[in-house]
Amino acid sequence: MSGVAPALSRALDAVLDGADPSALRRATVRLVEVYRSGAPPSAQVLADPTSALAYAAYRMPATHAAVARALREGSRVGALDGVRRLVDVGGGTGAAAWAVAGAVPGLESVVVVDSSADALVLGRRVARHGPPVVAGATWTRTDLADRAPLPAGDLATLSYVLGELPEDLRPAVVDALAAAAPRVLVVEPGTPRGYAAVLAARDRLLALGWHLAAPCPHALACPVAAREGDWCHVAARLDRSALHRRLKGATLGHEDEKLSYVLATREPVTAAPGRVLRRPQTRKGLVGLEVCRADGTAGPEVVTRRDRERYRQARDTGWGDPWPPAV
Numbered sequence: 520m521s522g523v524a525p526a527l528s529r530a531l532d533a534v535l536d537g538a539d540p541s542a543l544r545r546a547t548v549r550l551v552e553v554y555r556s557g558a559p560p561s562a563q564v565l566a567d568p569t570s571a572l573a574y575a576a577y578r579m580p581a582t583h584a585a586v587a588r589a590l591r592e593g594s595r596v597g598a599l600d601g602v603r604r605l606v607d608v609g610g611g612t613g614a615a616a617w618a619v620a621g622a623v624p625g626l627e628s629v630v631v632v633d634s635s636a637d638a639l640v641l642g643r644r645v646a647r648h649g650p651p652v653v654a655g656a657t658w659t660r661t662d663l664a665d666r667a668p669l670p671a672g673d674l675a676t677l678s679y680v681l682g683e684l685p686e687d688l689r690p691a692v693v694d695a696l697a698a699a700a701p702r703v704l705v706v707e708p709g710t711p712r713g714y715a716a717v718l719a720a721r722d723r724l725l726a727l728g729w730h731l732a733a734p735c736p737h738a739l740a741c742p743v744a745a746r747e748g749d750w751c752h753v754a755a756r757l758d759r760s761a762l763h764r765r766l767k768g769a770t771l772g773h774e775d776e777k778l779s780y781v782l783a784t785r786e787p788v789t790a791a792p793g794r795v796l797r798r799p800q801t802r803k804g805l806v807g808l809e810v811c812r813a814d815g816t817a818g819p820e821v822v823t824r825r826d827r828e829r830y831r832q833a834r835d836t837g838w839g840d841p842w843p844p845a846v
């Protein structure tokens with residue numbers, strides 16, 4: 520879990536203190552309906568202050584955890600080294616800005632771009648409780664449909680936005696991100712639809728001559744795409760606050776947010792040698808891993824106790840981690 524997650528949770532509690540619980544619950548139900556359908560919404564979703572508040576309470580901890588999970592893989596391969604300026608596109612209430620601030624110690628500036636004035640206003644209020652770089656962020660209202668150039672940065676994030684855009688706008692937005700920053704992170708829900716949107720962004724970035732930093736260990740065709748009914752995704756675990764539990768009518772103290780993502784760079788980086796595609800299966804004396812490999816194939820690997828060092832590594836390896844791990 521990212522180091523700023525407790526700070527974000529406290530910030531949300533502070534901002535949500537005094538909000539009308541029944542209005543929040545009604546707005547949350549509306550958001551759940553929009554996001555469950557998975558289809559691009561026909562109108563602004565965060566179109567009023569209560570919807571923005573409900574989004575921050577009900578979704579922001581999860582999108583924050585998802586971005587933090589992807590950034591962890593970027594950090595492992597050095598893809599975030601040298602990042603000073605973040606441009607968070609479709610940044611909404613600032614989840615990705617908080618996650619990048621938690622993952623990149625040298626971050627100096629943040630620009631959040633979004634079409635929802637209510638999300639930006641709320642994001643700024645939440646950010647006041649955050650680390651200085653988040654508290655000092657610039658919040659800019661921009662509609663991506665205008666196809667205007669984006670502010671420049673060292674990293675551009677697009678978290679849970681691509682799938683909300685009309686299909687014909689998506690390639691232009693990926694191009695605009697690539698023009699704005701030398702590193703681009705696209706995160707989507709870990710659903711077949713989210714994965715398909717990420718895969719299209721991956722293809723677009725590769726066509727621009729970019730390189731893949733994570734999760735892919737290669738730039739060949741995605742082997743998961745060739746499998747009927749499968750999609751590349753990973754889970755990020757997050758704690759649920761009391762309010763979060765109430766809004767979701769949930770009892771468990773945590774949840775797993777599923778995400779699909781791609782982190783690409785203009786300059787080459789050395790990607791992981793392989794990637795664990797599913798939750799490892801641990802049985803007595805063996806660990807079963809489903810691995811995406813650098814040669815463009817994916818398949819099972821079984822590590823037995825007989826191979827002591829490998830077995831120890833496999834037991835410490837999780838879903839979405841590199842395989843084999845760097846020693």
Ligand SMILES: C[S@@+](CC[C@H](N)C(=O)[O-])C[C@H]1O[C@@H](n2cnc3c(N)ncnc32)[C@H](O)[C@@H]1O
Nearest residue numbers: 582609610611614633634635662663664678679
């Ligand atoms: C699901 S929210 C994600 C917010 C944030 N990135 C996160 O990860 O929590 C989608 C965001 O995309 C923004 N958005 C959707 N269409 C947009 C457009 N055409 N131009 C700019 N922002 C847009 C919405 O206003 C909303 O804030």
